[in-house]
Amino acid sequence: MSEHLSDRAYSLARPVAKRMIPPRWREPIRRRLRLPDPEVIELPPTPPDPQIQARAGISRRYGLDPDTLDGALLHDVEIEAIIGAVEARPGGSFLVFGCGNDSRLWERVNRAGRTVFLEHHPEWAARVSETIAAKVVPVSYWTRRTQWADLLDQPERLGMSLPSTIRDHSWDVVFVDGPTGFDDDTPGRMQSIFEASRLVSAGGMVFVHDCERPVEAAYSTVYLGSARQSVSVWGHALLNGYSF
Secondary structure (H helix, E strand, O other), rough: OOOOOOOOHHHHHHHHHHHOOOOOHHHHHHHHHHOOOHOOOOOOOOOOOOHHHHHHHHHHHHHOOOHOOOOOOOHHHHHHHHHHHHHHOOOOEEEEEOOOOOHHHHHHHHOOOEEEEEEHHHHHHHHHHOOOOOOOEEEEOOOOHHHHHHOOOOOOHHOOOHHHHHHHOOOEEEEEEEOOOOOOOOOOOOHHHHHHHEEEEEEEEEEEEOOOOHHHHHHHHHHHHHEEEEEEEEEOOOEEEEEE
């Protein structure tokens, strides 16, 4: 055997050699071939996680505890778009259709104002209520996503039964992130988008998540108005914002 192997020859031969050469012979062979000691090979440093860096930046800019962002499912660009609208209306009111892992974040972002969540799933409502001080209001939806095309031009059928504490208030920021609308067995967001258009205040903003999906795109166009669209960001999904 030659005293010197090329790097390529060694890389090809090494897996076979490890299987064929008994462990007690490997170190003498390593010394004879003048191979480097594996213990002194330095690995490149692990690059920083962009998501961790981005969320740390959000925490610094908006005075949030880092753990407030733990578990938030929205992408950082989506989170910042909504925070920007809330921060532009200090002490304002914030209505969120749907609650979940992001709820602590939204409550904290609007800590100087009033935040309310509307949730149709009893277990989610109970779970989130234990982690936040903001009110979680139970609501119900009678629709199924399969009905979206038939209901698009029937606003008289899209109204929801809402308590007066919700209905009689004009909301500065409304975020439609519920109910579920990922398949035909879910309610879809036809009613929540329609109601958002009625509940938002003059000068307010409505955000709709998952606007890459046909239902959200169609109902946002009809009831929020494409002319009002002022925000459109891609994160984990498409978030559109509408100025009133």
